[in-house]
Amino acid sequence: MAIAIPSSGRALLGRLRTQALAPLLALLALAVISALISPYFLQVQNLLNILRQVSYAGIIALGMTFVIIGGGIDLSVGSMMALVGAMAIGVLNAAGGDRGGGPGAIALAAAAAVLFGLVLGSANGIAITKGGIAPFIVTLGTMAIFRSLTLWYRDAGEARSTSELYGGLGMSTALGIPTPVWVWLVLAVLLNVLLNNTRYGRHVCAVGSNEKVAQYAAIRIDRVRFVTYAIVGLMVGVSAVLLSARLNSISSTNFGVNLELDAIAAVIIGGTPMTGGRGSIWGTVMGAIILGIINNMLNMAQVSPYLQGTVKGLVIIAAVFIQRKL
Amino acid sequence: MALALVETENIGKEFSSVRVLHGITVEVRTGEILGIIGENGAGKSTLIKILSGIYTPSEGRIRVDGQEVAIRSPEDAKRLGIRLIPQEFNLVADLNVYENVFLGNELRTRGGFLFKKEMIRRTVEVLSSLKVQVDPLARIDSLNVAQKQMVEIAKALAFDARLLIMDEPTTVLTRREIDLLFERMRALKARGVTLIYISHKLREVREICDRVMVLRDGAFICLEEASALPIDEMARRMVGRELSQVFPAKRNGPGEVALQVEGLTVPGVVEDVSFELRRGEILGFAGLGGSGRTEVAETILGVRHMSHGRIRVDGKPVQIHGPPDAVKAGIGYLSEDRQGAGILTQLELVKNISLVSLGKYLRGLIDRRRERAAAESYVARFSIRAPAVDTRLEFLSGGNQQKVSLAKSIDSDPRILIVDEPTRGIDVSAKRDIYRFVHELADRGISCIFISSELEEVIGMCSRVLVMRAGRLVGQLEGEHITEEEIMFLATGVKGEA
Numbered sequence: 165m166a167i168a169i170p171s172s173g174r175a176l177l178g179r180l181r182t183q184a185l186a187p188l189l190a191l192l193a194l195a196v197i198s199a200l201i202s203p204y205f206l207q208v209q210n211l212l213n214i215l216r217q218v219s220y221a222g223i224i225a226l227g228m229t230f231v232i233i234g235g236g237i238d239l240s241v242g243s244m245m246a247l248v249g250a251m252a253i254g255v256l257n258a259a260g261g262d263r264g265g266g267p268g269a270i271a272l273a274a275a276a277a278v279l280f281g282l283v284l285g286s287a288n289g290i291a292i293t294k295g296g297i298a299p300f301i302v303t304l305g306t307m308a309i310f311r312s313l314t315l316w317y318r319d320a321g322e323a324r325s326t327s328e329l330y331g332g333l334g335m336s337t338a339l340g341i342p343t344p345v346w347v348w349l350v351l352a353v354l355l356n357v358l359l360n361n362t363r364y365g366r367h368v369c370a371v372g373s374n375e376k377v378a379q380y381a382a383i384r385i386d387r388v389r390f391v392t393y394a395i396v397g398l399m400v401g402v403s404a405v406l407l408s409a410r411l412n413s414i415s416s417t418n419f420g421v422n423l424e425l426d427a428i429a430a431v432i433i434g435g436t437p438m439t440g441g442r443g444s445i446w447g448t449v450m451g452a453i454i455l456g457i458i459n460n461m462l463n464m465a466q467v468s469p470y471l472q473g474t475v476k477g478l479v480i481i482a483a484v485f486i487q488r489k490l
Numbered sequence: 491m492a493l494a495l496v497e498t499e500n501i502g503k504e505f506s507s508v509r510v511l512h513g514i515t516v517e518v519r520t521g522e523i524l525g526i527i528g529e530n531g532a533g534k535s536t537l538i539k540i541l542s543g544i545y546t547p548s549e550g551r552i553r554v555d556g557q558e559v560a561i562r563s564p565e566d567a568k569r570l571g572i573r574l575i576p577q578e579f580n581l582v583a584d585l586n587v588y589e590n591v592f593l594g595n596e597l598r599t600r601g602g603f604l605f606k607k608e609m610i611r612r613t614v615e616v617l618s619s620l621k622v623q624v625d626p627l628a629r630i631d632s633l634n635v636a637q638k639q640m641v642e643i644a645k646a647l648a649f650d651a652r653l654l655i656m657d658e659p660t661t662v663l664t665r666r667e668i669d670l671l672f673e674r675m676r677a678l679k680a681r682g683v684t685l686i687y688i689s690h691k692l693r694e695v696r697e698i699c700d701r702v703m704v705l706r707d708g709a710f711i712c713l714e715e716a717s718a719l720p721i722d723e724m725a726r727r728m729v730g731r732e733l734s735q736v737f738p739a740k741r742n743g744p745g746e747v748a749l750q751v752e753g754l755t756v757p758g759v760v761e762d763v764s765f766e767l768r769r770g771e772i773l774g775f776a777g778l779g780g781s782g783r784t785e786v787a788e789t790i791l792g793v794r795h796m797s798h799g800r801i802r803v804d805g806k807p808v809q810i811h812g813p814p815d816a817v818k819a820g821i822g823y824l825s826e827d828r829q830g831a832g833i834l835t836q837l838e839l840v841k842n843i844s845l846v847s848l849g850k851y852l853r854g855l856i857d858r859r860r861e862r863a864a865a866e867s868y869v870a871r872f873s874i875r876a877p878a879v880d881t882r883l884e885f886l887s888g889g890n891q892q893k894v895s896l897a898k899s900i901d902s903d904p905r906i907l908i909v910d911e912p913t914r915g916i917d918v919s920a921k922r923d924i925y926r927f928v929h930e931l932a933d934r935g936i937s938c939i940f941i942s943s944e945l946e947e948v949i950g951m952c953s954r955v956l957v958m959r960a961g962r963l964v965g966q967l968e969g970e971h972i973t974e975e976e977i978m979f980l981a982t983g984v985k986g987e988a
Contacts, residue, residue, distance in 0.1 A: 361855040363848045370845060373834045380793065380823065380831045381845040381898070382813035441836045 186487060187434050187450040194457045202464040210460065212342060218430075218456035219344040220410075221423055222449060223403040225430035226348075226355050227285075227396030229448045232431050233359070234392040235372035235440035236292065236299040241400050241427055243310035244284050245420035249404040250314050252277035253323040253414055256330060265327035273330075278401035284310065285397015289390035307424070318416040325412050334409030344406040348449075351399070356445040368392060372440030429476070430455060433483040454479070494556070495520040495684050496541065496572070496653060501550035503536050511536045512709045513550065518653065523675060523685045525699030525716065527692065528728055529917040533708040534688050538655045541686075542574035543567035571652030575642045575659065577915070583631040587624055588613040591645045616644045620674055635779075636667040643674075647683075654678065655686040660694055661915050664779040664943065665978070672698050690917055692721045693946070706730050725918055737950035738929040745769035747805065748937040749821075749906050751790065754799035759785045761961040763799075767906065767937045772928065774952030775941040776977045782961040783941045784826055787908045791816045791823045803906065817846060822904030824896055826911035826941070828888070832895040835884040839876055840865040842883055842894050847902040868897040873923060889920030896927060900936075907931060908939040913947060925951060945974045957981050 198205040205211075224241050231238050255276045259269035284306075291302045325331070336343045359365035367388045370378040378385050408414050434451030436443030458479060462472050494517040503511040511533045518524050526534050539545040541552070543564040552559055554570050561567050567574075581590050588606075591613045597605040613626040622640040630638060639659060646654055660668045675685055675698060689695050695702060695716070702719050704711040704727045711727050749767040754760055760782045767773050775783045788794045790801060792810040801808055808819045816823070825831035833842050843865045844851055851861040865879040872893040876886055883891055892912070900907060909928060913921040928951065932938055942948050948955055955967045957980035965980040967973075 357855065361858075363852060363856065366841065366844075366848060366856065369837060369841075370834060373836045374830075376831045377834050377845075380791070380813060380825055382817040382902075383845075384812075384814060441834070 187447050187454065187483075190433075190483070191450050191454050191457070194454060194461070198457055198461040198464070201461060204464060205460070212340075212345070214453070214456040214460050215345045215348075216342040217459070218452045219342070219348040220403045220407045221426040221455075222348050222430060222452035223344070223351060223406070224396065224399050224423065225427040225434075225448045225452050226351055226445060227392075227399035228427045228431050229434070229436055229443050229445055230355070230359070230368055230392040230395050231299075232428070232436050232438065233372045233440050233443040234368045234389050235375065236389060236392060237303065237428070237438075238285075238288060238393060238396050239300065239303040239424050240284075240288060240306040240310055241396060242420040242423035242425075243307045243314065244281065244397065244400045245404045245407070245423055246314040246414065246416060247310045247317075248277050248281045248284065248401055249408040249414040249419055250318055250323045250416060251280055252405055252408055253325050254317075257326050260327050264329075265325070266329060270327065270330055270333060274405045277405045278398060281397045281399070281401025281404065282394055283397070285393045285395070285400065286390070288397070289393030292393065293386040293390045314416045314419075318414070320416055322416060323408075323414040325408070330409050331412035334406065334412065344410070347402065347406060351402070352445055352449050355395075359443075359445055364388070364391070369442055373442070426452075426455060429480050432480060435487060437487075451483075493520045494518065495554065497553040497556075498537075498541075499551040499553070501537070501540060501547045501552065503540060503545060504548045510708050511540075511547075514705075514710050516703060516710070516713060518684060518686065519701075520684055521679055521682050522700045523679055523687055523698055525695040525702040526686060526688045526705065527690075527695055527702060527724060528705035528711075529919060532705040532728070534705055535657070536708070537705070538574060538657060538686065538688065541567065541653075542572055542655060544574070568649065571650060572655070573646035573649075573651040573653070574655045575639070575646060575657065577658045577661065579638050579642055581630045581638055581641060584629065586627050586629050587617075587633075587641055587644075588626040590630055590641060591616070591626075591648050593645075595649065612648060613644065616648050620644060620647070621677075622674075635662045636664075636670070639663070639671070640674075647678075651683065653684045653686065655688075657688045658690065658915060659687070660689060660691060662779075665945075666778065666982070668694065690915065691944075692724045695724070696721055704728055728917075729919060737925055737947070745935070748803065749790075750800075750802040750805075751786075752800045752802075754786065754789060754801070755797050756785060756789055756794050757797050759794070759961055760789060760796075763958075763961075763963050765956055765963065767939060769937055770932050770935050771954065772932050772938045772940050772952050774948040774955035774972075775939060775958065776943075776945065776948050776955055777958035777981050779943060781958040781981065783958050784910055785961070786958070787823060787910055787939065787941060790821060790908065817902055817904075820903075820905040822846070822899040822902055822907045824899040824907070824909040824912055826914065828892060828895055828914070833883055833891055833898065835891075836882060838880040838882055839869070839874075839886070839894055840879040843868055843897045843901055845898050847898075850901075864901065865897075868894075868901070872897060872927065889916035892916050892920065893923065896924065900931065904936065906937045906939070908941070910941045911943065912940070913942070913944065921947075945977055948972070948977070949974070959983060 228238060252273045256265045256269050256273035259265055259272050265273065288303055288306055291297055292299050338346055367383050370381065370383055371385045371388045375385055430451035431448050432438065433454055434444060434447030436447060455476065458475060459472060462475060497517040499515050500513040501511065502509065502513050514537060526537065528534050536545065540547045541561065543561045543566050546562055552561060559570060561570065582593065588610045592609045597609050599605045610626050617624055617626065620640055620643060624633065624637050624640065633641065659671060663671060679685060687695065687699055699716045701713060702716045702724065703713040704724065706728060746769055747766050748769045752764045754763040763786055777783050785794060789796050792812040792815055801810060803819045810816050810819065829835060840862055844861050848856065851857050862879055868874065869876060869879060874890050874893045876890060883894060896912065912924050928938055928940065940948065940951055949972050952972065953968065955972050955977065956963055957965045957977055959981055967976055
């Protein structure tokens with residue numbers, strides 16, 4: 165009956181230990197190995213490149229963390245990203261007219277994309293909660309639907325922005341750090357607070373842990389789960405703007421393909437169990453960076469790009485295996 | 491002097507240098523029913539897990555039929571004829587009865603295919619020897635708890651079990667099902683099967699067992715003929731000190747009507763139930779399992795939807811479409827299904843306690859310090875044994891989990907509290923604590939509905955008892971009319987032995 169009251173420092177350490185220590189250690193170990201393989205690894209430009217490369221999937225993985233903690237899954241994010249991105253460029257070109265879009269047109273396109281992502285995510289959420297259909301099935305369906313709509317909209321071709329500013333936004337940096345990385349980190353801070361310090365975040369854990377207990381505890385489980393899909397849709401909207409700006413175009417066949425796997429992998433490597441109920445935003449951030457470092461390392465070691473998927477797959481399986489043993 | 495089937499000599503067990511069992515020496519006689527009792531953590535489970543091969547002992551010897559044996563796995567135990575029937579059944583819900591009976595030991599024809607006909611035949615044979623009428627082709631999830639238990643027993647008997655270890659077999663059974671179980675246990679005994687029976691229900695231990703062994707803090711306390719050990723003596727030896735009055739003194743003079751339920755009907759489950767609950771009253775709900783008590787509670791909570799009926803709280807009509815409405819109306823509920831609907835075992839103690847009442851701790855964000863302080867005050871007040879408030883509940887014992895579940899139910903400051911089987915599967919001292927808390931709540935003016943299948947506690951706790959049968963309220967008992975005989979008469983509709 166005696167209980168220890170840990171100081172806030174110990175509490176913080178304890179929380180870190182349970183949630184994100186394992187991915188942090190894995191991240192550091194990988195960094196050391198990479199630095200040994202190539203001295204180029206630790207160069208600031210290389211590190212910033214890695215962060216930029218993973219930020220797009222990383223942003224979506226933040227939302228995916230909520231979905232998975234809530235006991236769900238979203239397979240549609242890659243196709244959703246293509247549809248939202250194609251539409252963003254459509255809006256940009258339409259608003260920009262012949263001279264190409266200026267700042268106003270870009271702001272309009274970005275706002276439309278974020279809103280559209282929110283709408284598509286909400287559509288998944290409604291089908292899952294109101295329709296009572298398993299998340300895997302619903303998002304497997306919408307994965308096909310969103311991709312097919314993108315292909316139809318662009319006639320299987322690409323959507324290219326006519327704005328000269330748009331590509332500049334994609335390449336922009338602030339204080340030397342690429343814009344998408346800033347956006348990613350700011351969103352991670354916000355969503356970390358949402359997960360750990362708000363009623364909503366607590367309810368997501370409760371619903372994912374045991375839906376019936378949550379229902380008896382007067383938690384509106386459908387609303388809680390619906391919002392997780394809306395959040396991931398919102399993240400897709402943000403990511404679609406940043407990545408389409410970076411490329412200045414969208415290929416309706418390739419854009420966002422397999423992105424859902426990267427996002428889910430980041431969440432899992434970050435220590436959030438597929439069974440839901442608990443998880444960590446910072447773990448997900450580290451999971452995404454781990455994936456980025458692996459790709460970077462394999463490139464530097466001149467491993468065939470065709471084999472990179474094998475390594476990525478092994479890392480995902482190993483990560484879950486190690487977490488089970490901990 | 492009966493022959494010993496199994497003897498243990500100085501059996502002990504350590505987990506990472508913590509001793510949980512100290513030198514137990516006992517002989518289990520062929521054809522007896524041996525009861526093992528003790529509080530949670532007394533070492534009962536450890537001992538039977540050693541006998542059934544789930545744990546290996548750190549020291550000591552085991553003899554079967556006088557031969558020293560090593561039991562290193564459940565398979566070893568099975569080969570020796572020792573079978574454990576766990577509290578949580580080990581049945582695969584999607585498979586049918588005979589497939590479960592032969593799970594892992596499927597019979598095959600010479601061609602390598604499943605020999606279904608023979609497996610079904612032998613399942614029928616075992617079930618009929620137990621006088622159980624269950625279709626061998628029925629899926630497990632279509633059976634009720636008592637039937638599932640019989641399938642577990644059949645599973646053991648199909649492979650010639652000589653020692654059957656039953657861990658808390660009656661917790662989820664109604665009185666009638668318990669009587670049937672006991673009848674079958676006696677029949678097994680007559681066939682020469684030896685049984686070890688573990689239970690918190692001392693009355694039943696005294697009723698069914700030949701001898702009773704008491705464990706406390708991992709140590710052997712005594713082993714006596716059941717007839718020589720009255721119930722209060724059992725309790726005293728388990729706890730190791732004099733037990734004061736188990737139930738607090740009954741209270742009287744409840745106030746005005748707090749909850750009024752009129753004509754509550756859920757088609758097929760609850761039929762036209764009306765009652766009043768007064769301020770500070772502890773109102774008992776008795777009845778057999780499946781008589782609709784839990785369903786009435788769930789309807790008041792809004793988990794089930796009524797087709798007819800009205801609910802008034804403090805005289806004002808309330809519309810309850812779901813648990814959030816019930817909480818808003820000041821209704822709290824402690825579920826009978828602790829792990830299924832009560833607590834989140836994966837989450838920390840502190841987060842469980844604030845599960846319903848989180849709104850209280852919001853200042854924009856969750857005020858973690860106040861949330862912890864509240865959890866710590868419950869830990870102290872309810873004597874919850876936990877290393878820290880951020881221990882996950884899966885590491886707590888059943889009694890402590892139940893206290894957390896109760897703390898969760900009252901932290902939202904309900905004015906009406908419904909407790910459903912509040913002491914199921916917990917030990918004597920945790921039970922007494924729970925009784926005391928419910929009384930304290932009533933003293934503070936909270937009205938309680940006390941649903942329980944343990945007649946003893948309904949009689950001890952309540953000054954008014956409603957009895958349900960087949961979804962209907964069939965009677966109300968007050969004062970000295972609250973007796974086991976009266977309650978059973980109303981609950982079964984049959985006059986006779988309680």
